[in-house]
Amino acid sequence: MKFSFASVLSNALGGNAAWPAQWRSPEPKASYDAVIVGAGGHGLATAYYMAKERGLTNVAVIEKGWLGGGNTGRNTTIIRSNYLWEESEAIYEHAMGLWQELSTELNYNVMYSARGVMMLAHDRHDVETFKRHVHANRLAGIDNEWISAGEAKAFCPPLDVSPTLRFPVVGAALQRCGGVARHDAVAWGYARAASAMGVDIVQNCAVTGIRRDPSGAVAGVETSKGFIGAKKVGVVAAGHTSTVMAMAGVRMPLESYPLQALVSEPVKPFMPCVVMSNKIHAYMSQSDKGELVIGAGTDAYTSYSQRGALHISEHTLEAICELFPAVRRLRMLRNWGGIVDVTPDRSPIIGRTPVAGLFVNCGWGTGGFKATPGSGHVFAHTLATGEPHPIAAPFSLDRFRTGRLIDEAAAAAVAH
Numbered sequence: 001m002k003f004s005f006a007s008v009l010s011n012a013l014g015g016n017a018a019w020p021a022q023w024r025s026p027e028p029k030a031s032y033d034a035v036i037v038g039a040g041g042h043g044l045a046t047a048y049y050m051a052k053e054r055g056l057t058n059v060a061v062i063e064k065g066w067l068g069g070g071n072t073g074r075n076t077t078i079i080r081s082n083y084l085w086e087e088s089e090a091i092y093e094h095a096m097g098l099w100q101e102l103s104t105e106l107n108y109n110v111m112y113s114a115r116g117v118m119m120l121a122h123d124r125h126d127v128e129t130f131k132r133h134v135h136a137n138r139l140a141g142i143d144n145e146w147i148s149a150g151e152a153k154a155f156c157p158p159l160d161v162s163p164t165l166r167f168p169v170v171g172a173a174l175q176r177c178g179g180v181a182r183h184d185a186v187a188w189g190y191a192r193a194a195s196a197m198g199v200d201i202v203q204n205c206a207v208t209g210i211r212r213d214p215s216g217a218v219a220g221v222e223t224s225k226g227f228i229g230a231k232k233v234g235v236v237a238a239g240h241t242s243t244v245m246a247m248a249g250v251r252m253p254l255e256s257y258p259l260q261a262l263v264s265e266p267v268k269p270f271m272p273c274v275v276m277s278n279k280i281h282a283y284m285s286q287s288d289k290g291e292l293v294i295g296a297g298t299d300a301y302t303s304y305s306q307r308g309a310l311h312i313s314e315h316t317l318e319a320i321c322e323l324f325p326a327v328r329r330l331r332m333l334r335n336w337g338g339i340v341d342v343t344p345d346r347s348p349i350i351g352r353t354p355v356a357g358l359f360v361n362c363g364w365g366t367g368g369f370k371a372t373p374g375s376g377h378v379f380a381h382t383l384a385t386g387e388p389h390p391i392a393a394p395f396s397l398d399r400f401r402t403g404r405l406i407d408e409a410a411a412a413a414v415a416h
């Protein structure tokens with residue numbers, strides 16, 4: 001039985017879409033060419049591109065909660081591609097190209113808004129670091145430019161650039177094509193388009209085990225609804241990748257941390273772009289509903305709790321109020337947390353694993369939303385062919401054995 005988008009929607013809204021008997025049976029009555037674990041943006045985009053570009057529709061996306069209920073629906077939606085190293089530039093710029101046409105591609109308004117992402121420099125170290133990025137990006141043909149403090153103020157009038165600030169703004173790197181999109185629309189757009197091509201999307205169905213055949217290859221997944229056979233399994237379960245991969249006996253170089261965000265009460269449009277400050281840890285944009293969207297930091301300790309320590313948010317708000325004094329009297333509307341999984345070199349892992357038929361896409365840490373279309377696109381290639389896409393090849397799990405790391409730790413837009 002194929003799930004229609006309507007039944008998916010019904011589930012997401014807490015409806016009573018009936019489960020077909022085979023999902024409750026202990027016997028493996030359902031079988032797929034590929035099962036994707038996790039219906040976040042990355043998993044759904046993977047299914048979409050497998051169907052669209054490879055003609056593979058005998059695919060299921062298995063989700064323990066609801067569509068986009070993980071980090072995809074919890075992030076601050078910042079999109080940019082001005083990373084430092086060539087490998088990162090390639091994958092984030094690949095995604096950037098796909099973002100520009102995504103609403104048309106999916107016939108679903110993902111509200112991608114190229115309003116510009118400005119990364120503030122507060123001292124000489126910042127200036128040199130960001131100028132290095134600007135030069136590296138321009139060599140690669142990627143949009144990024146250096147602007148003065150005065151130009152930063154002109155680009156974002158509410159920003160305080162007075163020299164008396166404790167951490168004065170001395171310039172900024174600006175990526176004009178960077179911006180934001182509506183996060184859950186990305187999940188829904190990919191889900192609807194994949195479902196329309198025949199992909200099954202199964203919510204409220206936790207993967208509890210990965211079954212392997214006598215040769216050691218993947219045979220399918222055990223779930224809370226029963227066993228689902230699969231020739232290939234792609235794990236795209238951000239924050240929980242280690243626990244899912246452990247079901248197949250694979251130990252991952254990942255740590256999971258809570259990461260928080262919050263929004264203010266809605267106000268009229270006053271924030272025209274995205275502003276980020278690594279030095280004092282603050283980033284903010286304004287949603288189309290009028291809320292100021294503010295990202296906090298990761299907790300100092302690993303955890304699977306989808307909330308974080310209050311002092312982490314308080315610290316962020318202190319920094320925001322220093323940069324934007326006009327927001328000091330605003331009230332916070334709500335806050336939340338997600339679980340991000342982080343690799344030692346702060347770059348993702350995309351590709352094969354030591355288990356035949358088992359693939360993984362993870363480790364996007366605090367910055368994987370912007371990669372969603374590109375990540376899904378290259379992972380679809382890997383799942384379909386069994387070989388890494390050229391853009392994804394440097395991000396192999398094997399790099400932690402060879403030492404060929406892609407160290408983006410120092411390149412983060414904000415230090416988490």
Ligand SMILES: Cc1cc2nc3c(=O)[nH]c(=O)nc-3n(C[C@H](O)[C@H](O)[C@H](O)COP(=O)(O)OP(=O)(O)OC[C@H]3O[C@@H](n4cnc5c(N)ncnc54)[C@H](O)[C@@H]3O)c2cc1C
Pocket residue numbers: 037038039040041042043062063064065066067068069070071072073074075076077078079205206207208236237238239240244259260261295336337338339340364365366367368369370371
């Ligand atoms: C507060 C916050 C702010 C962020 N801000 C930004 C930002 O501004 N820009 C940016 O680029 N990135 C940002 N990120 C990071 C970004 O959200 C993630 O990197 C990205 O959304 C990951 O997408 P995903 O599809 O891989 O994961 P998810 O959307 O988390 O999807 C994984 C899915 O796997 C499911 N799952 C887990 N275990 C199982 C199981 N056993 N069985 C079945 N399903 C399972 C989960 O329920 C989940 O739905 C932020 C993250 C957070 C938490």
